[in-house]
Amino acid sequence: METDALVDTLQDAGLSPYQANAYVALLELGVASATEVAEVSDVPAPRIYDVLGALEDQGYIETYEQNTLHARAHSPTDVLEDLRTRSDRFERAADEVEDRWEQPELEGNEASIVSRFRTVLERAETFVDEAAHQVLLSTTTDHFRRLRPSLEAAYDRGVSVRVSLHTERETDVDTLPDPAGVATEVRHRPLPAPFLALADRRRACFAHHPEAYDQYGVLISDRTHTFVFYWYFLTSLWEQWEPVHDDQTDGLPVEYMDIRNCARDLSALDLSEHDARLRVEGYDVDTGEERELVGTVEAIRCPVPVEPDTHVVDLVGQVTLDVRTEEGTVPVGGWGALIEDVEATRITLLSVEPDPGSEWVDAHRDRTLE
Incomplete structure (x- = not known):
């Protein structure tokens, strides 16, 4: 100098x-x-x-x-220590200025654009920490390790955690981080993919993969926009990739976070001969208050025929489960339900009577999406 x-x-x-x-x-x-x-x-x-x-x-x-x-x-x-302390303070102040500029509160904003991936990752960590029902995540193994403490805490408090791990093509599955006690289910995508985190159907964080030409991130606190990212996650980052971890035990109960998967599995049953008993957790469509009900499925209503081999994309429209409870029949819908009484956030298939056999459960459980 x-x-x-x-x-x-x-x-x-x-x-x-x-x-x-x-x-x-x-x-x-x-x-x-x-x-x-x-x-x-x-x-x-x-x-x-x-x-x-x-x-x-x-x-x-x-x-x-x-x-x-x-x-x-x-x-x-002593002089050097003072100068280095001042340097650290200046650097922290610079980071704080950048964070405060790039991390607007989302309470009054539907979406915000940020320029640093670190901001997206930090906000995703916050969303996971505050999640009550569901976390869907597309990430690299390194960022999975960074988010692991938050994911583990969410898993421990009963949040459904689904992770799509994307790696290079030649990555050996055996080298993936151990997701036990951290994720409900993990699928491996051996291709680069964007970073995406969704929490409780209300919040989303998105950023391009590192090699992308344009680097920016999107922070969302809005159900409608989050729904778009959910379908991207479902169709591009989840459905077609093989599970590498699933902590659900064999047999019933089986949990679903998407009503379409539940309807697809139940379509293999003759509901006039089998009583499929469900527990539905979700929200009252009219009041927005949390609601839980238990009952048996009377019917599946969908504009297209629902069969066991139906692809989830074919069920993008209305899917309604009519659930018979002690108080009467309740129409249950999925994300964004408008015409039903209840929007389901978690559906648990408790039992099927008469027993359809373990082959039926095993044939369909691997396609559930919490």
Whole structure:
């Protein structure tokens, strides 16, 4: 660093121009009289004693009498520590300014655009920490490890956690991080993919994969826009990829977070001969209040025929389960339900009577999406 630049930096660190010049001169001289320091630093002679006194008070130098006033620089240990502390404070302040500029509160905003991936990752961590029902995540193994503590805490409090891990093509499945106790189900996509996190159908974070030409992120707190990202997750990042972890046990109960998967599985049953008993957790469509009900499925209503091999994309329209409860029949819909009474966030198939056999359960459980 040039002398002028060093002087400027010391001024930024709190020294006056005269003090900075005098200190740099004394570093070069080693030990010198006050008069010599004044001559080298261009500090006016009448001011040099005050300047040296101030530098001594701040710990930069020490003075002593030897016929005339002399000065020498202290060991720079304390000075260096002070400068590095200031540097850290400046860096933290810069990060804070950037974070406050790039992380607008989403309470009153449907969507925000940010320029740094770190902002997206931090907001995703917050969304996972606050999730109550469901987390869907598309991420690399490195970012999965970063989010692991938050995912584990969500899993422990009963949140359904579904993760699509994307890696390079040649990645060995055995090298993937262990998701036990962290995720309900994990699927492996051996292709690069964007980062995507969805929480409770209300919040979403999206960012391009690292090699993308345009780097930006999207933060969303809006059910309608989040629904679009959900379908992207379902069709591109989930349905066609093989599970590598599933913590559901064999047999019943089987949990669903998407009504379409439940309807597709139940379509293999003759509901006039089998009582499929469900527990539905969700929201009252009219009031928005949480609601839970238990009953048997009377009918599946959908504009297209629902069969076991029906692709989930074919069921993009209305799917309604009429559930008979002790209070009467309740129409149950999925995400964004408008014409039903209840919007289901979690459907649990509790039992089927008469027992259709383990082959039926095993044939359909691997397609559930919580």
